Amino acid sequence: MTDGNGALRDRVRTAISSQGQPTVTVLSSLHAAHDELGYLPDAAIEEVAAYTEATINDVWGVASFYTNFRFTPPAEHALEVCWGPTCHILGAARIKRRCLEVLELTDEGNTADGRLSLKYNTCLGACSQAPVVSIDHRLHGRVTPEEMQRHVERLLDGAAARQDG
Amino acid sequence: MPEYRDLKAEADRRWEELTQGSRPWIRVGAAMCGQASGALDVIDAIRSELGRTGTDARVDSVGCIGLCYAEPIVDVLSPGGSRLFFGNVSPDEAPHLVGSVLNGGRAPVDKAIGYLGPRVAGVPDLATLPGIGSQEKIALRNAGNIAPDDIYQYIANGGYAGLAKALNEMEPEGVVDEMKASGLRGRGGAGFPTGVKWSFMARGGPPKYILCNCEEGDPGAYNDKGILESDPYTLIEGMTLAGYATNASNGFVFIRHGHDGPISRTERAIEQAYEVGLLGRSILDSDFSFDIEISLTGESYVAGEETALMESIEGKRSMPRFKPPFPAAFGVWGKPSTINNVKSFSYAPEIVSRGGDWFSSVGRENCTGTAIVCLSGDVKRPGMYEVPMGTRMGDVVEEIGGGTPSGRPVKMIQLGGPLGHILGADSLDYGLDFDEMREHGAMLGSGGVIVGDDSRCAVDMARVLVAFCQYESCGKCFPCRLGMTQLLEMIERIADRQAAPGDVDLMNRVGSTMESSSLCFHGQLGYNPLRSALVNFPDDFRAHIEEGRCPYGDCEEPLLAPRNTRAFAEEHRAGAAPVQVLTR
Numbered sequence: 001m002t003d004g005n006g007a008l009r010d011r012v013r014t015a016i017s018s019q020g021q022p023t024v025t026v027l028s029s030l031h032a033a034h035d036e037l038g039y040l041p042d043a044a045i046e047e048v049a050a051y052t053e054a055t056i057n058d059v060w061g062v063a064s065f066y067t068n069f070r071f072t073p074p075a076e077h078a079l080e081v082c083w084g085p086t087c088h089i090l091g092a093a094r095i096k097r098r099c100l101e102v103l104e105l106t107d108e109g110n111t112a113d114g115r116l117s118l119k120y121n122t123c124l125g126a127c128s129q130a131p132v133v134s135i136d137h138r139l140h141g142r143v144t145p146e147e148m149q150r151h152v153e154r155l156l157d158g159a160a161a162r163q164d165g
Numbered sequence: 166m167p168e169y170r171d172l173k174a175e176a177d178r179r180w181e182e183l184t185q186g187s188r189p190w191i192r193v194g195a196a197m198c199g200q201a202s203g204a205l206d207v208i209d210a211i212r213s214e215l216g217r218t219g220t221d222a223r224v225d226s227v228g229c230i231g232l233c234y235a236e237p238i239v240d241v242l243s244p245g246g247s248r249l250f251f252g253n254v255s256p257d258e259a260p261h262l263v264g265s266v267l268n269g270g271r272a273p274v275d276k277a278i279g280y281l282g283p284r285v286a287g288v289p290d291l292a293t294l295p296g297i298g299s300q301e302k303i304a305l306r307n308a309g310n311i312a313p314d315d316i317y318q319y320i321a322n323g324g325y326a327g328l329a330k331a332l333n334e335m336e337p338e339g340v341v342d343e344m345k346a347s348g349l350r351g352r353g354g355a356g357f358p359t360g361v362k363w364s365f366m367a368r369g370g371p372p373k374y375i376l377c378n379c380e381e382g383d384p385g386a387y388n389d390k391g392i393l394e395s396d397p398y399t400l401i402e403g404m405t406l407a408g409y410a411t412n413a414s415n416g417f418v419f420i421r422h423g424h425d426g427p428i429s430r431t432e433r434a435i436e437q438a439y440e441v442g443l444l445g446r447s448i449l450d451s452d453f454s455f456d457i458e459i460s461l462t463g464e465s466y467v468a469g470e471e472t473a474l475m476e477s478i479e480g481k482r483s484m485p486r487f488k489p490p491f492p493a494a495f496g497v498w499g500k501p502s503t504i505n506n507v508k509s510f511s512y513a514p515e516i517v518s519r520g521g522d523w524f525s526s527v528g529r530e531n532c533t534g535t536a537i538v539c540l541s542g543d544v545k546r547p548g549m550y551e552v553p554m555g556t557r558m559g560d561v562v563e564e565i566g567g568g569t570p571s572g573r574p575v576k577m578i579q580l581g582g583p584l585g586h587i588l589g590a591d592s593l594d595y596g597l598d599f600d601e602m603r604e605h606g607a608m609l610g611s612g613g614v615i616v617g618d619d620s621r622c623a624v625d626m627a628r629v630l631v632a633f634c635q636y637e638s639c640g641k642c643f644p645c646r647l648g649m650t651q652l653l654e655m656i657e658r659i660a661d662r663q664a665a666p667g668d669v670d671l672m673n674r675v676g677s678t679m680e681s682s683s684l685c686f687h688g689q690l691g692y693n694p695l696r697s698a699l700v701n702f703p704d705d706f707r708a709h710i711e712e713g714r715c716p717y718g719d720c721e722e723p724l725l726a727p728r729n730t731r732a733f734a735e736e737h738r739a740g741a742a743p744v745q746v747l748t749r
Contacts, residue, residue, distance in 0.1 A: 021458045023417075025480020031422055031461055052480070065482040065639075065731050066463025068422060083726060084384025085579055086541040086615050088629040089719075096725040108727055120727045122466065122633060123384035125424060126201035127539060127613070128233030128547035137425070141201030 005043065011036050012047040026052045026062050030069065038074035075110050075117035077155045080134040081148075084123040087131040091145070095131055096120060098145040102152045116155060167442055169329035169449050172320055180321035187244050189222040189267050194238040194309060196229040196394040197387060197426055198549070204237035206256040211239070214260030220267055228395020230309030232296045233548040235278055240309070241266045247282035250291055295565050296548055301527060303535050304511040305551045308395035313430045316437040319398035325443060327518035328402050331409055332451040335517075340410035344513065346521025348533035353378060353469075353506035354581070354610045356532075356599035359513075360521075363410050365493035367501035371414035374497050375407045376478070376504040379420045379427065380462060380469030383582035384633065385613030388537040389507035391549050393420070393427035396511075397434035401457060403510030405444065406517055408455040411503055416457040419474055421464060431459060465731075466583075466637035470685045471504045473639065484641040485685035506611070508537055528554030532598040536609065542579075542616040543569045552597065559593030562616055569618040576619040577702070579626060581610025583633045584690035586697035587626055606697075608690075623702035624709050625719035628660045630694035632726035638687060640731045645688025648679040650729070652695060660720040664710040669699065 015036035016029040029052055033044040040063055049059045063069050081087075081096050099118050103111050110117045124132045129141025135151055183190055191211060195204040208226055215222055232238065235252030239259060242248045243266055251262050251273075258276070266272050272285065279291030291297055302308070311318035319325070331340050344360030351357045366373065377400060381389040392400060404416045418435075420428050435457050438444040446454045460478045462468045468483035475497040477483035496502020512534060516524045525533040532554040538561055541547045545567030552561060562568070562575060569575060578588045586607045588595075595605050602609045617626060635649035652675055655668045676692030683689045699706060708716050715721060 021460075022456075023458060023460065023478075025478075027463065027477065027480040028461065029480075031463070062480065062482055066465055067727075067730060068464040082384075083629065083724075085583070085626060085629050085633075086385055089542060089615070089617055089621055089626065093722040093725055097723065100725070120725065122464070122636065123382060124197075124201075125381075125387045125390050126197040126233075127385050127387055127541040127615075128198045128549070129201035129236070130541060130547075132201050138205070139197060139201035140203075141198075 008037070008041065009043050009047060012044045013051070016048060016051050024052070026054050026059055027066075030059070030063055034069055039070040039072055041071070072110070073114070075115055077116045077136055078119070078134075079116060079152065079155075080119045080121040080124065082121050082124040082130070082132045082134075084127060084130075086127040090130045092131045094145045095133065095143060095148045098149055099152060102149055102156075116152070169325060169333075172325070172441060176317040176320035179317045183223070183318070184242065189220075189244060190242040191222055191224045191263060192227045192240040192242075192309070192312070193224065194229055194236050194240075195226040195426075196391055197424075198229055198233035199236040199238070200426065202236040202253070203256060207237045207239065207254055207259045210256040210259045211263050214264060218264065220264075222267060225312035225315075227311065228308045228313055229391050229549055230297070231300060231305065231549050231551070232278070232294070232546070234546040238278070238309075239263065243267055247280045247285050249277050249285060249288065250279045250281075251276050252278040295567070296546055296550060299556075299560070299565050300551050301535055301553050302551050303515050303524070303527070304392060304399065304508055304537060305395065305549070306515070307399065308391070311396060313395060313397055314433045314437075316398060316434065316441060316443070319396065323518065324398055324514065325402055327514035327516070328405055328409075328443070329449055331406055331517050332449050332453060337410045337412060340406060340517060343517055343521040344410070347512070347516045347524035348521070348531070349509065349512055349516065349524065350532065350599060351505055352508035352537075352611070354608065356609070359505060359509050362493070362505070363407060363503060365491075366411035366413070366503050367494050368412075369501070370412070372498075372500050373411065373413040373415075374500060374502040375404050375411070375413045375416040376474065376497065376502055377404055377416065377418045377507055377510055378469060378471070378474055378504055379418060379507045380466070380474065381507075381611070382421065382464075382466035382469055382637070383611050383613055385541060385579065385615045386539045386582060386611045388539050388549055388612055390424055390427040391537075391539075392507050392511050393431050397431045398438070399511045399514055400431070400507055401434055401438055401444070403513035404457060405448065405455050406513045407503060407505070407510060409453050413503065414455065416455065417460045417478055417497070418457065419460050419462060419468075419478060421468075422461040423464070428459065428461070435459070465639065466633075467639040467685065467687050470687065473685070474504065475502065482639070484639045487684070529596075529598055531600055536597040536612055538597065538612050538614050540566050540614050540616070543571065543575075543618040543621070544616050545570050555596045555598045555601075557593070558595050558597060558614065561597070561614065562593060566616070569616065571618055571620065573618040573620060575616055576621060577617040577623055577626065579615035579617070579630070579694075580613070581608040582613050583630050583637075584686060584693055585610045585613075586693050587623060587630070587701060588697065589701040608693075620717055622715055622717040622719035623698045623705040624656070624660050624715065625717070627695045627698035628656045628720070628724055629726070631656045632724060634687065634691040634694070636727055636729050638691075638729060638731070640729075642682075642684040642688060644679045644682045645684070645691060648675045648683075648688065649691055651675050652692065656695060657724070659706065659709050660715070660724075662709055662713045662715070662720075669706070669710070672699070
């Protein structure tokens, strides 16, 4: 077992040992660790395995299955663009393409500087307001590529200002 | 623990104070549809204006009354006055709207979409709006009306009368009989009679489980989440009734992690039910005890398949099990389990309190009750509408939905979720009914109706659905895992006007292999969107394959769909350090 960052392990241990619901499983513990850190480093996988008395392979198997789990640290800002069929016919593909252009990406993922992450979401659950995006976990409906570009540039400027400051 | 009549008396007292007291009551639609249109900012703006002006008013964030197109909706009840509903309210105008109503000024009637209660000149009666008047609300009876974080509001509006009746006057078998008499068929999509399902639960004592499926990964449908955000209590009461009817001990509400609105509202509702003795030990002083908790799954569409759901509750990868054994005998942790969709449970309180015969008088003889339609796409008035089963789809699209915004004719309807079909305009004449849809080779599914006008390309629509089904294949059985991938490669070639000779024949062969040999519905139904598009829109395919053009231009835009990382795990590992292989 690798010797990870002690403080990080403590945070994971606290998170997984203080789950509120009565039923604790590998998956619920992964959620708890992910909610705490925003991603699942190896140390989190190992702590969950120890806590739930499962093998590391089993825990990794669960973690790698569900697409909400990240394995690298989260970016400062999270952008999600819905690509469900309603959003798609009402223009989601153009929004995704605009995001890629502005963020200089070729696919979903983190920007080169790690400040923003772009994710394609299968359904954000507000189809009546399509096309829908989520910016830092807040929903925005009836978005145009131009509005999305403004949102992204605002976040890029803010992130740049903080980094310079 | 209090008895039901004490709770009801307290609830009535509080409701009277809310609706007839001296304090104004402002309700803002803040389900996901409201939130996506800015409802949270509207609530903030209203609260700060009330604070600034020192106005005493109650502000509640409520669910969805169905008119998603008009969200955010601000509903203001002034003391002794009417309920005035304002639509598409922006944070900038909200303070002025609320201020002018509450300060006795002239209500800005041009912004009002309707009123309830005493007539307001220049404003339509809300009940006359096509989106309201055509609805017959049962599962959504309280949606937008009550605050989803106040159990007393639910009780004041008839909530828990069903459970009180069951516990005081009925044997568990009587509850099952009432459900059978109602004719309710499961709303998860398969349409199996709910009462019959409840009667299958193995006899014997605890632990036995009641599982509520709110995975709802279906793009195009949000009615399960809509119920949880608008009235989580009807679900909790319905599950408790199911627990009593089947002698179960525990319930799980199964929701996808990240859907924060439905999750937090359900959590709060469960807490309150415990606080007032409607969950836990000796419910309403009876000898029946029942516990409910929330189980969060990760992102995986197949987790909504009933046995995959059980795997996920147990904390594993949500991959379907072989059946038999069936859940009623061998469910979660191998114990007897009964699983229903949110909507199915949510009807139960009204069925028990008003009787199965009453419920069966709504809708059609073999398909009773209501359909909850999520209408989206090319329609003027997208929304969540609860209409009697059997309602003509065209009435929903054209009368309630107002037809297409462009005024162009409807070309296609995507019905029943991503495993459903892409239907032509003739489907507007179909009734919303499990059996009638099946006769037409379609499926009602979970109620998503996505409309496309005649400027939309059927190949493009098929492409996005195939990409979804490929992305969401769990990878357990190869007909689905490999078949969906092959279908995606072929539909992408067609969309790119690069079709290889024989692609269509090969698609048909792959599709029928998947249908006959996949383990679960995902693979068995995964060819539906593509096959139906091929059948209903042959000209669109011909243009791409034979003429090398997309007549609509839609296919020229790259799809940019994510890649499947479950079935092809190498992609996933790329970003992570290698994990040691250890065995316990």
